[in-house]
Amino acid sequence: MFMLKRHNLDYLILAGAILLNLGVWFNSSPRLPEWANVPPAPSTVGATASFLGDAELAYRSLALTLQSFGNDTGQVQALKDYNYENLGTWFDLTDHLNPHSDYVPFLAGYYFGGSQDPSKLMPVIQYLRRVGTYPEADKWRYLGQAVFLAYHKMKNPELALELADELAKTYKPGMPAWPLQMKAILASKMGEKEMAYNMMLDAIQNKKEGLDPIEINYMVDQICNHILTPEQRKTNPLCENQKPW
Known part of the structure; x- marks a missing residue:
């Protein structure tokens, strides 16, 4: 008799746990995680310290983070909703960590440059403008992309002409x-x-x-x-x- 009561109690506890689980699920399932948008980038010192002083490891990890900012809640965010001013701070950070790599400049010019809201593109253009003057071979191509974004996306011919003048000097x-x-x-x-x-x-x-x-x-x-x-x-x-x- 004691064993039977013990079994009944176990079943009641199990049933209660299942019902509690279902209640929590039905209450929380309609709620979607909120996207916090692009946060400001940490300092160069803080970023390298997080990776035990390894600047290259910090660059590679943060570049991947930069690429996946819009997917961190399991949803896909439109580029037009990104905070491009904060995005510019991440471009600056990765440029300090590794000014030689083409990964982030390519990402900036050909991915983030595709925003559905061209009015936000100035941080991208200014970053490409700087990188495009670096002495490494073919960096000038990013300045060429900045000209394209200024003229065709932002519809700012004066800025495009200014950038084209800098491009000619390369x-x-x-x-x-x-x-x-x-x-x-x-x-x-x-x-x-x-x-x-x-x-x-x-x-x-x-x-x-x-x-x-x-x-x-x-x-x-x-x-x-x-x-x-x-x-x-x-x-x-x-x-x-x-x-x-």
Whole structure:
């Protein structure tokens, strides 16, 4: 009899635990975890101290954290909802930890640069602007992406022209010619035809030694078919062998 009562008590406790579990589940299941958005980045000292002074390990770990900020509650957040000002502090932090890596610059330019709200992109552009002047090979490409974001996403041609001027200064023989051409192309699109003509002509005359003939032909085509008027084209010696479009 005692054993039977003991078994009944065990079953009651089990049933009570199950009912309590179900009650908690039904009460909490409609609630979704709240996304805290992008927090401000820690200091460089604090970040490296968290990884026992290993700056490279800190960089790699924090870069992955940066990539997954919008998924930390099991939901996918739209980039337009991110706090881009705080995001900029994470770009600065990772740049201090490792200024040579391409991982975070690529993430900034081609992932975070895709925000549905282009008005938030200034921290991305300023970060790419800085990284794009670093001396490592091909870093200038990030400055080129900054020009693209400023002109096509933010619709800020003045800023794009300013960035394109900085991009042209990164040019070295052996590089593609478009860093030289970018400012002239933008100036032409903005209606500054004389400025565009002078810049293209300067590139052809003074940088000719390092340019591929195809690049030179492209610039001549830009001058003759996009910058000059039909009347100007007829009297310009550059356009003698150019077929009009």
